[in-house]
Amino acid sequence: MSARVALRDELASLGRYHSPQSPVEVRLNTNESPYPPPAAWQHAFSDAVRQVGFQRYPDREAKALRAAVGSRHGVEPEEVFCANGSNEVLLCLLLAFGGSGRRALVFEPTYGLHAHVAGLAGMEVVAEPRGADFRVDPVAGAAAIARVEPDVLFLCSPNNPTGRAEDPRTVAALVEGAPGLAVVDEAYGEFTSVSSLTLRDGSAGAEGLVVVRTLSKAWAMAGARLGYLVAHRDVVAGCQAAALPYHLSTQTQLAGVLALRYETEMAERVRAVAAAREELAKGLAELDVDTWPSDANFVLFRPRGRDASALWADLLAAGVLVRDFSSRPGLEGCLRVSVGTPEENERFLELLAGALR
Numbered sequence: 001m002s003a004r005v006a007l008r009d010e011l012a013s014l015g016r017y018h019s020p021q022s023p024v025e026v027r028l029n030t031n032e033s034p035y036p037p038p039a040a041w042q043h044a045f046s047d048a049v050r051q052v053g054f055q056r057y058p059d060r061e062a063k064a065l066r067a068a069v070g071s072r073h074g075v076e077p078e079e080v081f082c083a084n085g086s087n088e089v090l091l092c093l094l095l096a097f098g099g100s101g102r103r104a105l106v107f108e109p110t111y112g113l114h115a116h117v118a119g120l121a122g123m124e125v126v127a128e129p130r131g132a133d134f135r136v137d138p139v140a141g142a143a144a145i146a147r148v149e150p151d152v153l154f155l156c157s158p159n160n161p162t163g164r165a166e167d168p169r170t171v172a173a174l175v176e177g178a179p180g181l182a183v184v185d186e187a188y189g190e191f192t193s194v195s196s197l198t199l200r201d202g203s204a205g206a207e208g209l210v211v212v213r214t215l216s217k218a219w220a221m222a223g224a225r226l227g228y229l230v231a232h233r234d235v236v237a238g239c240q241a242a243a244l245p246y247h248l249s250t251q252t253q254l255a256g257v258l259a260l261r262y263e264t265e266m267a268e269r270v271r272a273v274a275a276a277r278e279e280l281a282k283g284l285a286e287l288d289v290d291t292w293p294s295d296a297n298f299v300l301f302r303p304r305g306r307d308a309s310a311l312w313a314d315l316l317a318a319g320v321l322v323r324d325f326s327s328r329p330g331l332e333g334c335l336r337v338s339v340g341t342p343e344e345n346e347r348f349l350e351l352l353a354g355a356l357r
């Protein structure tokens, strides 16, 4: 194409952020729930959709949904912003509060989309390394914040793809030290008992705190595309100014309102997945791989004495898709497996054992 049709630099590396989608038997590559949402939700959702007047635009303010999310977390609807997946939540946030001439700080290795979306929004992205156990070192983290003075600080707890939740004291200290927004991505927050939402109650730095959640993981609704953030109402107002009008469809809003009524089922699913994760970790411990502890629904592992990409390809050929991180800086030789059903996990362990033999 002509030079006039040049792709923006921020987009040139887009391919890196996509996990390949292949029609395989066992898909353990994107940390989805191995179980569908409850049948009762399915029925309630179908009934509700049948009654929608689709000739009308959706509720632009998503009032019912934001009220439902707000009541779940004990905050006002004005402190909640919802969008099509937490990825779109982040895009709106950074369109509103990022932009060129502003800086984002990430601690690598972490969720690649944070740097990517910051880049899309025109921000300069500064990457600092994590500590030896893949947690953010509080001293080095505070020093990085003082040096970089980020307009937007990103934390991810539990961190994808490494698995551990950050020490709440580290999060509190870094949020307090952040001069601008402090975004804590809690996509896997339902799998842990700690949340940065507790920092909202009068802690220093609470004004800039943004806690991001998704319905794609523990809530088993990746296909519905719904995520949200909880933040100061001025931050929410900024996100709404950046979002396109009517960006959140009527059916997505309904799906979310109804999903939140099945919290007990969500918690049961989380317990089942956590138990399966422990079994998976036990199985991995018996094999020739290094592993890291996980507070989420996936496990990072590194085969010893075997090329990780070749192993990934062998597993795929045998019908099990995991995620290959082996070429990501700081994750050399690493693969990540999502926790599936006990049967899927066993199949994975069997194939892995065979491939490592």
Ligand SMILES: *Cc1c(COP(=O)(O)O)cnc(C)c1O
Pocket: 031, 084, 085, 086, 087, 088, 111, 156, 160, 185, 187, 213, 214, 215, 216, 217, 222, 226, 227
């Ligand atoms: C999976 C994941 C998300 C989810 O993104 P959605 O757009 O809500 O599906 C967000 N953050 C992290 C760290 C994730 O791993």
